[in-house]
Amino acid sequence: MSTITLYGATGTIGSRVLDEALRRGHTVTAVVRDPAKLTRTHPALTVAVGDVLDPASVAEHAKGADVVVSAVGGGDGPGHQALIAPSFESLVAGLRTLGADAPRLLTVGGAGSLRTPDGKQVWDTPGLPEFLLQIMHAHGDALDFLRTVTDLRWTNLSPAGTIAPGERTGAYRTGLEDLLIGADGESRISTEDYAVALLDEVEEPKHLGERFTVAY
Ligand SMILES: NC(=O)c1ccc[n+]([C@@H]2O[C@H](COP(=O)([O-])OP(=O)(O)OC[C@H]3O[C@@H](n4cnc5c(N)ncnc54)[C@H](OP(=O)(O)O)[C@@H]3O)[C@@H](O)[C@H]2O)c1
Numbered sequence: 084m085s086t087i088t089l090y091g092a093t094g095t096i097g098s099r100v101l102d103e104a105l106r107r108g109h110t111v112t113a114v115v116r117d118p119a120k121l122t123r124t125h126p127a128l129t130v131a132v133g134d135v136l137d138p139a140s141v142a143e144h145a146k147g148a149d150v151v152v153s154a155v156g157g158g159d160g161p162g163h164q165a166l167i168a169p170s171f172e173s174l175v176a177g178l179r180t181l182g183a184d185a186p187r188l189l190t191v192g193g194a195g196s197l198r199t200p201d202g203k204q205v206w207d208t209p210g211l212p213e214f215l216l217q218i219m220h221a222h223g224d225a226l227d228f229l230r231t232v233t234d235l236r237w238t239n240l241s242p243a244g245t246i247a248p249g250e251r252t253g254a255y256r257t258g259l260e261d262l263l264i265g266a267d268g269e270s271r272i273s274t275e276d277y278a279v280a281l282l283d284e285v286e287e288p289k290h291l292g293e294r295f296t297v298a299y
Contacts, residue, residue: 085285086110088145088186090135090170091154093120095248096191096274100154101128103251103278109285114144135170141177145186150285151178154191159214164221167193171225178235185235187291189284192226192239194246194270195219197262197296205244205262226294238290240281242272243298249273255280255297263298272298 087104091097092113104111105125114133115121121130133140135155145151155170157163171190178185195206196219206219222241229237244262255276256263264270272280280297284290 084108084110085149086112086147087285088112088114088148088151089154090114090152090174091156091191092123093117094154094156096156096242096246096277097152097154098123099248099274099278100152100191100281103275103282104285107282107286109282112144112148114140136166136173138173138177138180141174142180145178146181146184148186150187150189152189152191152281152285156191161214161217163214164217167218167221168225168228171228175229175232175235175237187288188235188237189281190225190229190237190239191281192241192294193219193222194241194244194262194296196223196226197241197244198260199262200264229294233292236288236291238284238288238292239294240277240284240290241294241296242277243296244270246272246274246277249275251275251279253279255299258296258298259293261296263296265299270298 087109092101110127112129112131114131118130133144157166197205262270
């Protein structure tokens with residue numbers, strides 16, 4: 084069993100990651116800004132107060148954990164894209180202060196930078212709304228930053244083109260740089276199965292120092 088420090092436990096993806104981690108018997112510290120927002124209770128869950136943008140707070144809550152998972156985001160507004168790269172930088176800065184004892188870092192990424200069958204990238208798709216483009220590029224910048232990090236064990240997991248709450252089937256495919264498209268022509272994953280893939284990576288790391296993606 085692993086000890087996991089989780090950021091974003093009140094969010095759409097983070098709450099499924101929390102459920103999946105607890106379901107598998109892991110011990111979780113959910114680091115939140117406002118504990119009143121996290122209504123989930125479980126004997127293996129501790130709620131701590133902290134801000135992902137504060138490296139000292141990251142170090143404090145990550146100390147002793149096996150893995151830090153970040154599923155932070157911020158809705159459809161400008162706060163979202165402004166949070167992504169700084170949060171990755173803060174997580175890395177905080178974990179670096181723990182030296183050789185630093186836990187692994189597993190971040191929820193974006194699909195925008197994945198390659199499409201025409202050799203372009205998802206963010207080149209015509210007609211995408213401006214707010215979404217900005218979030219996609221923020222995730223691209225954050226991934227570029229992670230790729231410069233050679234002194235920590237990190238993994239970035241890009242969702243499929245579409246991720247939404249749904250069924251937990253336990254079945255999924257993984258890839259690296261290419262957008263995964265199913266037989267129905269769609270690139271999608273339920274939030275629940277995304278969490279299954281993320282916890283599988285927590286338990287058996289196969290993607291250290293790289294981005295991978297998950298879809299049906
Ligand atoms: N297809 C795709 O590529 C795709 C699709 C969806 C999502 N994503 C990415 O997945 C991530 C999570 O998305 P989501 O929809 O699950 O987000 P969400 O529902 O908006 O939840 C965001 C979470 O981040 C937390 N948070 C925000 N700022 C924080 C801070 N400074 N310190 C600590 N926690 C903070 C929020 O906590 P509070 O409760 O305190 O606000 C909340 O728990 C985002 O990075 C998003 O861009 C990618």
